[in-house]
Structures are given as structure tokens and as C-alpha cells.
Amino acid sequence: MRIGLLGTGPWARMVHAPALAAHGGLDFVGVWGRRADAAKELADRHGTRPYDDVDALFADVDAVAVALPPDVQAPLAERAARAGCHLLLDKPLALTVEQGRALVDATRATGVASVVFFTTRFRPETAEWIARQADEGGWFTARAEWLGAVFTGDSPFAASPWRREKGALWDVGPHALSVLLPVLGDVSRIAAAAHGPGDTVHLVLEHEGGTTSTATLSLTAPPAAAGATVELRGAAGVTRLPETAEGAAEALARAADALLAAAASGSPDPCDAAFALRVTEILAASQSLLDGTAQGVLDTP
Structure with missing residues (x-):
């Protein structure tokens, strides 16, 4: 090609x-x-x-x-x-x-x-974990934390204008959603959205079928606190997204x-453009809720 x-x-x-x-x-x-x-x-x-x-x-x-x-x-x-x-x-x-x-x-x-x-979604350990949890089902709730130090550490992306303007919701929010959606199902409503320190955002999401999840997203975390975690709790117990050193x-x-x-x-x-569009719709609804311009109800795709 x-x-x-x-x-x-x-x-x-x-x-x-x-x-x-x-x-x-x-x-x-x-x-x-x-x-x-x-x-x-x-x-x-x-x-x-x-x-x-x-x-x-x-x-x-x-x-x-x-x-x-x-x-x-x-x-x-x-x-x-x-x-x-x-x-x-x-x-x-x-x-x-x-x-x-x-x-x-x-x-x-x-x-x-x-x-x-x-x-x-394209790293073997994490891709396999996502597929296994989607097959397992029966999840009660989930917690995602995607904390970057782009603006507080030595990052080549610190000067990125769009990241400065849109913040963690739009930069690392897609990563968190790309893990949560295939496991828990589509988001039907953003139940809550709140600002934290810096550009930090906290979301409470309702998924189709009744499962809920929370997401904490930041590009302004202290470097020592940066990292990504996804934890699922349900009938099968507790499981966490595995770490990977692959580049x-x-x-x-x-x-x-x-x-x-x-x-x-x-x-x-x-992970085609249609899936990414749904992620964009969820981000836009979350942004509207944060801005106080709309409720976090999502249309069915």
C-alpha cells in the first residue's frame, strides 16, 4: 500500500x-x-x-x-x-x-x-485485556484515570495550541473512552461533569445496560502522579488494565x-472513523455539560 x-x-x-x-x-x-x-x-x-x-x-x-x-x-x-x-x-x-x-x-x-x-487498542497486552473483559461482562462499575504531565513536565507537546485550548478532556479523554466503550457499552448519558485543578476534568458516565463509570482526565498532574489506570469491578471480581512498556x-x-x-x-x-465519531459526540456532550450550555444526554448513534 x-x-x-x-x-x-x-x-x-x-x-x-x-x-x-x-x-x-x-x-x-x-x-x-x-x-x-x-x-x-x-x-x-x-x-x-x-x-x-x-x-x-x-x-x-x-x-x-x-x-x-x-x-x-x-x-x-x-x-x-x-x-x-x-x-x-x-x-x-x-x-x-x-x-x-x-x-x-x-x-x-x-x-x-x-x-x-x-x-x-493497538498494544497486544491491553488489546487482549479489553477483549477478555468485553467477553466476560457482568461489570458493576469502572474507574478510569488518565493523568498526564504534559503541562507540568518536560513534554514535547507542551506548546501544542489545541491542547492548551481544549485540555485533557479532548486529548486523553479519547484514550479512556476507547477502553471503556468496548467493555461497558455505549454511553447513554453523562450524569455529571466537573472541573478539577488545572485542566483536570471528572466525568460520571451511564452506559447502556445500566453500568456506570467514572473518568478523571488531566494534562496538569504532577509528573510523579502521572499514569493511566482502568479498574473494573463486577461479578468476576476486580481487574485492572495491564501496564505495557511498548512504544x-x-x-x-x-x-x-x-x-x-x-x-x-x-x-x-x-476503531474506525465511525467509532471515533461516537467518541467525539461523547466529548462534545461532556464539554457542553462542563460549560453549562446543555445537559449530558446523548442521541443514539
Whole structure:
């Protein structure tokens, strides 16, 4: 599969470009970025071609991987889908439900495959744990804590404008939801949403079938307190999301494997754009509740 990369920021440099260049099933055709000099530097580093014209890149590839801010990702990915390109996307899918729906509509209209890189879903230990807990069922309640130190530690993403504006809800919230939803089912209502210190957000979620969960999300945790935990309690007892030392590039390679499989089979991946749209709808409803502009009731997808 011929694939191009959209984006030249830290995530593209640290994860996407190395993973695409090393993948045996991909031909890394080129890089497009909003800064031509950065695109050239990244392309040169990996022995591929820089593109000044994003539509020219779309014409030369079968798929694109996107490492751009979500408000930039969504319209460009929609254009790529309408050009017939399969999509390897990042989370969140978009910063508005409308942008997310337009992107999903484009994938459905053209039949292109899509995979959204929810990192935890593409690491073997955590992916297997999620599948086992979904099969087990009978869960009474769950607790998710996704605490980052992006703004309090030495992170390459500390200067990210969209993270500064949207905070933990939109950055690490998708990770927490990507674990909770396949195990507990869809969210029917955000029962409560409250601000904590810094950009911290606390959510109480009601899932279809009556299970409840809580999520604590932050990018401003003290570095010593950072980390991710998901705990489930139910008829089978107590279980926690396993830790993994695997890097993000290896997980992205598995997401690329999933895209290759979805494109070949025509069957949607569980982490496709439609799933990511539902995550976006939950985030938007949570944001409205936090802002006091709406209740946290969600429409059925």
C-alpha cells in the first residue's frame, strides 16, 4: 500500500514517520506539512519525497496517515477520502461533531477504510485485556484515570495550541473512552461533569445496560502522579488494565496492519472513523455539560 504522511510535528517525527518507513507492507511515498521546510527535512530523514501540494500527494498514494491537530485533520482527511485514500487517523477525530460527521460521511460515500490510532487498542497486552473483559461482562462499575504531565513536565507537546485550548478532556479523554466503550457499552448519558485543578476534568458516565463509570482526565498532574489506570469491578471480581512498556511506534505499526486488513477485506475496523465519531459526540456532550450550555444526554448513534 502506497502511503503518505500529513504532518511534521513531534508526533509525526517521533512515531508516524519511523513506523511508516519501517513497515514491510507500506511504501512510504512522501510527506506533506503546513511548513514546506519541515516537510522536506522529515522526508529527507526517511528517504522519501516532500510534497508542497497536498492534493498531489493524495493522487500518488492509496492511503494517508495523519499527524495533525484535530481541527486540521478532519477537513484534510475528508478531502483525502473523497480522493479515494484510505485513512490512518489520530485521536480525537475532530473538535466538532459536525466536522467528524462530514469525515465519516466521506468514508461511507467512497468506501475507503479508516483506522483511528487509539494507542491502547493497538498494544497486544491491553488489546487482549479489553477483549477478555468485553467477553466476560457482568461489570458493576469502572474507574478510569488518565493523568498526564504534559503541562507540568518536560513534554514535547507542551506548546501544542489545541491542547492548551481544549485540555485533557479532548486529548486523553479519547484514550479512556476507547477502553471503556468496548467493555461497558455505549454511553447513554453523562450524569455529571466537573472541573478539577488545572485542566483536570471528572466525568460520571451511564452506559447502556445500566453500568456506570467514572473518568478523571488531566494534562496538569504532577509528573510523579502521572499514569493511566482502568479498574473494573463486577461479578468476576476486580481487574485492572495491564501496564505495557511498548512504544507508540510499534502500536502505530499494528494500526497500519489493521488498515491494510480493513482495506483488503472491506470490513470496518472496530476503531474506525465511525467509532471515533461516537467518541467525539461523547466529548462534545461532556464539554457542553462542563460549560453549562446543555445537559449530558446523548442521541443514539
